[in-house]
Structures are given as structure tokens and as C-alpha cells.
Amino acid sequence: xxxxxxxxxxxxxxxxxxxxxxxxxxxxxxxxxxxxxxxxxxxxxxxxxxxxxxxxxxxxxxxxxxxxxxxxxxxxxxxxxxxxxxxxxxxxxxxxxxxxxxxxxxxxxxxxxxxxxxxxxxxxxxxxxxxxxxxxxxxxxxxxxxxxxxxxxxxxxxxxxxxxxxxxxxxxxxxxxxxxxxxxxxxxxxxxxxxxxxxxxxxxxxxxxxxxxxxxxxxxxxxxxxxxxxxxxxxxxxxxxxxxxxxxxxxxxxxxxxxxxxxxxxxxxxxxxxxxxxxxxxxxxxxxxxxxxxxxxxxxxxxxxxxxxxxxxxxxxxxxxxxxxxxxxxxxxxxxxxxxxxxxxxxxxxxxxxxxxxxxxxxxxxxxxxxxxxxxxxxxxxxxxxxxxxxxxxxxxxxxxx
Numbered sequence: 001x002x003x004x005x006x007x008x009x010x011x012x013x014x015x016x017x018x019x020x021x022x023x024x025x026x027x028x029x030x031x032x033x034x035x036x037x038x039x040x041x042x043x044x045x046x047x048x049x050x051x052x053x054x055x056x057x058x059x060x061x062x063x064x065x066x067x068x069x070x071x072x073x074x075x076x077x078x079x080x081x082x083x084x085x086x087x088x089x090x091x092x093x094x095x096x097x098x099x100x101x102x103x104x105x106x107x108x109x110x111x112x113x114x115x116x117x118x119x120x121x122x123x124x125x126x127x128x129x130x131x132x133x134x135x136x137x138x139x140x141x142x143x144x145x146x147x148x149x150x151x152x153x154x155x156x157x158x159x160x161x162x163x164x165x166x167x168x169x170x171x172x173x174x175x176x177x178x179x180x181x182x183x184x185x186x187x188x189x190x191x192x193x194x195x196x197x198x199x200x201x202x203x204x205x206x207x208x209x210x211x212x213x214x215x216x217x218x219x220x221x222x223x224x225x226x227x228x229x230x231x232x233x234x235x236x237x238x239x240x241x242x243x244x245x246x247x248x249x250x251x252x253x254x255x256x257x258x259x260x261x262x263x264x265x266x267x268x269x270x271x272x273x274x275x276x277x278x279x280x281x282x283x284x285x286x287x288x289x290x291x292x293x294x295x296x297x298x299x300x301x302x303x304x305x306x307x308x309x310x311x312x313x314x315x316x317x318x319x320x321x322x323x324x325x326x327x328x329x330x331x332x333x334x335x336x337x338x339x340x341x342x343x344x345x346x347x348x349x350x351x352x353x354x355x356x357x358x359x360x361x362x363x364x365x366x367x368x369x370x371x372x373x374x375x376x377x378x379x380x381x382x383x384x385x386x387x388x389x390x391x392x393x394x395x396x397x398x399x400x401x402x
Contacts, residue, residue, distance in 0.1 A: 001053040009057045016050070036382040037389060045389060048396055049370040051357040059361050090340060094332050107164045107317045110138060110268070112207040115170050115311060117289070117302055120199040120221070121191050127184065130174045130289065130300040136310060137169040156265065156277045156316070164317045170302075170310035178298040185240055192233045198224040200289075202262055206274055206315065218273040220262055228256050239293040253292040257305070261287045265314045274315075287311060357396075366395055 001012070016022050030042045037045065113135050118128035141147045142162040151157050157165070180188070192198050203219040224232065235254040263276035265283040277283055290301035304311055351358075360366075369392045376385040 001049065004053075004057050004060070009054070012053075033377065034380050034382065035377055036386040041389065045370070045373060045392070048366070048392060052360070052363040052367045052370060055357055055360040055363040056367065058358060059363065062361055090337055094337060107161075107319060108208040108268075109140075109317060110166050110168060110206055110315050111209045113138075113168050113170070113313070114205045115302070116203045117300075118201060119188060120201050121188070123199075126201065127180060127188060129178060129291075130302040132171050132173075132175045132310070134171060134175060135168055136171050137167070139167050141165050141167050141314070151282060151314075154280055154282065156267070156280070160316050164319075166315045166317070168313040168315060170312075172301050172303045172308060172310040174300045174302070176299070178300060180298075182240070185236065189233055189236050192229060192236075196226065196229060198229045198232050200224065200258070204274070204313070206266070206268060208268070208317075216268070216273045218266075218276070220276070222258060222261055224256070224258075232256065235291055239291060239298060251292075251294040253290060255288050255290040257286065258289055259286045260284045262311070264312060265316070267316045267318070269318045283314075285311070366392065369395060 026043060026046060027039075030037075030039055035042065112133075114133040115131070116128055117130040118126050120126055140163065142165065144167075147167070148157075148162070200222040201219055202222065203217060205215050205217040207215045231254070235252075238254075239252050262285055263278060263283050264285045265277045265280075266274040267277060268274055286305040288301075288303050288305055290303070292299055292301065302310060369388055373385055373388045373392065376382070376388060
């Protein structure tokens with residue numbers, strides 16, 4: 001530490017800032033060098049030497065600055081204005097990164113989807129009926145003129161980019177048989193008979209294309225009318241009777257019309273659940289729930305009205321920054337911005353305690369003692385090393401000198 005140029009001091013600061021490099025060097029030096037100092041004294045000595053080295057570099061400013069000279073415009077602009085811009089960017093930058101105004105955003109299309117329709121008892125117990133985790137068809141409707149002729153005039157679709165809109169079609173048959181135990185089937189029928197109501201819940205989960213984006217899900221409730229509820233009660237009983245018979249000729253099926261079961265148009269964001277676009281009757285969709293049972297199996301079907309295909313969804317994907325998928329703006333603020341603010345606060349707090357070392361105008365006498373310790377150590381004169389070390393402690397600036 002004999003070079004006091006700005007380049008040497010900058011490289012020294014970088015060396016001290018690299019994690020573990022400084023500590024490894026100190027432990028290695030103390031281990032292989034004959035010394036009378038313990039490891040903590042070794043660290044203290046090096047810290048004093050470092051502070052005096054930086055103090056001598058800082059003191060060079062005192063001798064070129066004339067008393068009463070104002071800070072130059074270049075210094076004001078370079079540190080004040082640029083520092084202020086950096087702070088504002090740190091505060092407002094994440095808002096831009098997570099907004100649609102980010103020029104580096106792109107659309108995150110749908111890759112997979114799943115739908116689950118079942119019965120809800122007492123607002124808690126759920127018996128899944130139709131469930132499918134496969135999508136029959138995922139297609140862009142950007143070039144579908146018929147679709148845009150029908151819906152393009154509506155406000156939610158009039159202002160979106162056509163490439164962000166997709167059409168999802170689910171299978172019309174559940175991907176598994178209805179695995180409900182006989183006691184639970186009895187409980188379901190008893191609940192319907194006792195309350196006179198049948199509540200359904202339609203849930204759907206959307207998975208996006210970009211790695212790191214978390215699946216998002218939403219659900220909607222549906223209440224069957226009285227006639228549909230009675231029909232369901234009788235159907236479950238007949239189906240249970242049929243499944244208990246071993247005759248291959250025993251087959252039974254029934255269907256239920258579910259008017260305005262769900263809203264077909266969903267707006268997708270990178271983090272929040274899918275948002276159905278309410279307030280437009282054109283987006284409301286009815287469906288037909290079917291139950292098919294025989295002596296071998298029981299399974300459900302779910303089709304959109306006047307069609308043999310499954311439910312359809314229209315998704316509108318918002319633009320998102322792919323590098324930040326999986327992180328909410330709140331998490332980003334706490335994990336990045338907050339840590340930077342704490343580091344900045346620590347770097348400008350407690351400066352008054354460093355005045356006696358950082359602003360020492362002439363640290364050369366103390367530097368000379370530090371160099372004397374190092375010379376004694378190199379000559380293996382450990383007595384002189386330890387004596388000079390204690391002289392250094394009494395000579396270094398401290399609060400008692402104030």
C-alpha cells in the first residue's frame with residue numbers, strides 16, 4: 001500500500017469488497033508468517049493500516065482545495081444529479097419493469113389448462129365429478145375473421161393486440177371414472193334430499209408457456225334450480241342401482257342443462273388469477289353436464305350447449321417481462337430495492353464516527369509505525385513487532401483525543 005493514485009485506491013477498494021478474498025489472504029498470511037500477534041490483533045493492525053492508507057489518499061484533497069471555494073458544477077452534476085436520477089430509477093424502475101410499458105415484454109401464451117367441476121357440500125366438502133387436465137385444442141385467433149366479426153366490437157377485445165388472444169377447447173369427457181365410494185354417494189344424496197339444493201363449483205387452472213411462470217387458477221359457483229336438483233337426486237340413485245347390478249344390459253345416462261355456467265373470456269396476467277370479463281352477455285356460456293353409468297364404470301361429461309365439444313375459453317394474455325416471471329412486484333421491492341436502500345443507508349450513516357480516521361489531514365506518522373511493524377515482522381524481531389503494535393494503538397486517533 002504505497003501507491004496513492006486513484007487507480008490503485010480503486011483497485012484496493014474492489015479487492016476489499018470481493019467476498020472472502022480479503023479474509024482468506026489474512027488467514028493465510030497469519031498462518032505462514034512468524035508473529036507475536038494473535039489473529040484478532042492481526043486483523044486490527046491491518047484495519048488500522050488500511051484506514052491510514054485511505055486517509056492519506058483523502059487528505060490529498062485538503063491541500064488542493066482553497067478555503068471557501070464552492071463545489072464545481074461538474075461535481076454537482078456528476079454526483080448530485082446523477083445520484084438523484086439513480087435513486088428515482090431504483091424507486092420507480094420496478095413499476096416500469098412489471099408494467100406493459102416495458103419495451104422488453106412479450107406475450108406469455110397458454111400451454112396447458114385443467115378444468116374441475118364438482119359438488120360442494122356445506123361450503124366445505126367437495127366431490128369432484130368432471131375433471132380433465134388435457135386441452136383438446138389451443139389456437140391463436142389472431143387470423144380468425146369470424147371471431148373478430150362477432151366479438152371485436154366489444155370494449156375488452158377492441159383494444160387488445162390480436163396476437164395475445166387464444167382459444168382453448170377442453171375434452172368433453174372426464175379423463176377418469178367417477179371414483180366415489182358408496183358411503184359418500186349416500187352422503188351426497190342425503191345432503192341433496194335434506195337441503196333441497198345442489199351446489200356446483202367450476203375451477204380452472206392455466207399454465208403458461210414461459211419457464212418460471214407459476215400456474216394461476218380461479219373458480220366460480222353455480223346453484224342448480226329445484227327441478228334440476230330433484231333430477232340429480234333421482235339420477236344418482238338410479239346410477240347407483242345400475243352399478244350394483246352385474247347385468248351387461250344395465251346402462252343409464254342423464255344430462256343436466258347448466259345455463260350461464262361460466263364466463264368464457266379470461267384476462268391473464270403474470271401473477272394474478274385469471275379474471276373473467278364480467279358485464280358482457282356475449283361471453284356467458286351454458287353447458288350440459290352428463291352422467292353415464294353401467295355395471296363397469298361411472299363417468300361424467302361436460303359439453304358446451306348445442307355442441308359435442310368440451311368447454312371453450314378465450315384467453316387474453318397481458319405482456320410480461322419474462323426475466324421476472326415468478327416474482328411479484330412486492331417481492332422484487334423487498335428482495336432487491338430494499339436491500340440496496342439498506343446498503344446505501346449504511347454507507348452514509350455513522351460517518352461522524354469515522355472522522356478521526358477518514359479525515360485525518362496528516363496520517364504519515366501512523367503509517368510509519370505500521371511500516372515499522374511490517375519491517376520488524378519481516379526481520380523476525382517479534383519483540384519490536386509487538387512493542388510497535390501497542391505504540392500504534394496509543395498513537396491511533398480515538399475519541400479520547402477529542
